[in-house]
Amino acid sequence: MKVDDKKRNRYIKDLKENCLLKDLDQEEINILLKEISEESWPKNTCLIDREKVRRRFHFIIEGRLKIYKLDPLTGREFTLFLLSRNDVFDVLSLLDDYEHDVFYESLDRVTILTVPLEIMRKWIEIYPVINKNLLPYLAVKMRQVEEYAAGIILTDIPTRLAKLILSNINSTSHKLELINDLSDEELAHLIGSTRAVVNRHLQEFKKDGTLNVGRKKLEIRDLELLLRKIEKKE
Amino acid sequence: MKVDDKKRNRYIKDLKENCLLKDLDQEEINILLKEISEESWPKNTCLIDREKVRRRFHFIIEGRLKIYKLDPLTGREFTLFLLSRNDVFDVLSLLDDYEHDVFYESLDRVTILTVPLEIMRKWIEIYPVINKNLLPYLAVKMRQVEEYAAGIILTDIPTRLAKLILSNINSTSHKLELINDLSDEELAHLIGSTRAVVNRHLQEFKKDGTLNVGRKKLEIRDLELLLRKIEKKE
DNA sequence: CTCGATCTGATACCTAAGTAGTAGGGTCTG
DNA sequence: CAGACCCTACTACTTAGGTATCAGATCGAG
Numbered sequence: 001m002k003v004d005d006k007k008r009n010r011y012i013k014d015l016k017e018n019c020l021l022k023d024l025d026q027e028e029i030n031i032l033l034k035e036i037s038e039e040s041w042p043k044n045t046c047l048i049d050r051e052k053v054r055r056r057f058h059f060i061i062e063g064r065l066k067i068y069k070l071d072p073l074t075g076r077e078f079t080l081f082l083l084s085r086n087d088v089f090d091v092l093s094l095l096d097d098y099e100h101d102v103f104y105e106s107l108d109r110v111t112i113l114t115v116p117l118e119i120m121r122k123w124i125e126i127y128p129v130i131n132k133n134l135l136p137y138l139a140v141k142m143r144q145v146e147e148y149a150a151g152i153i154l155t156d157i158p159t160r161l162a163k164l165i166l167s168n169i170n171s172t173s174h175k176l177e178l179i180n181d182l183s184d185e186e187l188a189h190l191i192g193s194t195r196a197v198v199n200r201h202l203q204e205f206k207k208d209g210t211l212n213v214g215r216k217k218l219e220i221r222d223l224e225l226l227l228r229k230i231e232k233k234e
Numbered sequence: 235m236k237v238d239d240k241k242r243n244r245y246i247k248d249l250k251e252n253c254l255l256k257d258l259d260q261e262e263i264n265i266l267l268k269e270i271s272e273e274s275w276p277k278n279t280c281l282i283d284r285e286k287v288r289r290r291f292h293f294i295i296e297g298r299l300k301i302y303k304l305d306p307l308t309g310r311e312f313t314l315f316l317l318s319r320n321d322v323f324d325v326l327s328l329l330d331d332y333e334h335d336v337f338y339e340s341l342d343r344v345t346i347l348t349v350p351l352e353i354m355r356k357w358i359e360i361y362p363v364i365n366k367n368l369l370p371y372l373a374v375k376m377r378q379v380e381e382y383a384a385g386i387i388l389t390d391i392p393t394r395l396a397k398l399i400l401s402n403i404n405s406t407s408h409k410l411e412l413i414n415d416l417s418d419e420e421l422a423h424l425i426g427s428t429r430a431v432v433n434r435h436l437q438e439f440k441k442d443g444t445l446n447v448g449r450k451k452l453e454i455r456d457l458e459l460l461l462r463k464i465e466k467k468e
Numbered sequence: 469c470t471c472g473a474t475c476t477g478a479t480a481c482c483t484a485a486g487t488a489g490t491a492g493g494g495t496c497t498g
Numbered sequence: 499c500a501g502a503c504c505c506t507a508c509t510a511c512t513t514a515g516g517t518a519t520c521a522g523a524t525c526g527a528g
Binding site for chain 4: 390391427428430431434449
């Protein structure tokens, strides 16, 4: 087996798992593959090159990438989406031609498969399965942002922090994942707060035995306690 | 012309203007009309009957309707979308089968045309034009919620209030519309704040000559001033 | 016209969260 | 292993926004 064939098989596997493409059959995937190319970005790279995001559509194969808003005045930042394997971006660029006023930054080394936007749009028309996946995908994202906004207004920071942690527990391993190795700052961005405040509350969670907190290391120590923190607010 | 024909023609006109159906031709509209029925809700009616919203899809013909989140504990409320003529709801019910955790309430007497959800979903498949309108429509809503969340985190209340007002100026008449007759409470819900706080800032806007404020009456007095309020924060 | 409901305008108070600053580990790199 | 840099932990301070309450308007139903 040639190296190229090996790669090709990896790509096929990757695409078949992707949230939008998963229901395509082998034949169709093969066709798509012709237009797709691989790309990698190093850790903590900010994609200032907006053009690239506007003109191509990306499937994430590996690594985490955040989509965030930035207040140019205060420099304050907050994360809208934390994307990882099998996710895509930027879905908004598929839907219309207006600018999406956000930034993109890799949190790990990120590997993606990428295709020209126009082609992806055409695929959606040609293969109804993609459109069928697209709609519920949009629903998920929509709900997510709605909950986000609701949380900010209705919920205090300790609760939001607890919810963030709870929603990132792997259902099989019961371990914290995806956010367990982030700095306090990144955690803050995920709940719309600031480094200092998040740390303040993490200290409390640590003191009362809910969490183990280390340098870029979060661990749940007492799940019951954590659950109680959000329940008593509900 | 019979009364029924008159109504029928009104419906046709209504549907042809609707954000999702606008690009259908006469023939197609006629087909759709067979499945559609009219309904009216009085002012300030809360649609607690979630079933109805989950099983039918609605086109707004007249009146304003808000989609809002509610914190059952504090009773605090905040408006996600303020819908009016030519808008639809609930678009999320089209996309998947999960519950949409929101409430609906009419702000005026609201008239809608309504169709079973299943049929609307089928139409989207049958008439590609609808799907073509649906995607950019979703983009608009998505951006709106994203901006909403961003605003809450990054922007103080006077600025959000000013932005709310600015974004509701009719482009031709230059008059405030859609929110000009709301109570302070409803305004508060629209920016994720509370009655008292909104009033506090409205008083200032009034004092410095930006607005005329009356009982359920908002008027812009000095547009320049209003603009400056959001610019200096940007 | 009157009564009750609703909305406004104003006061005073409280608190969570943002800000600033600082000291001390850790980690990485040359 | 030295220095730079990044993270964390903690303290002290400020403040915008939420809460509570009340009195006076305004409205509308009967």
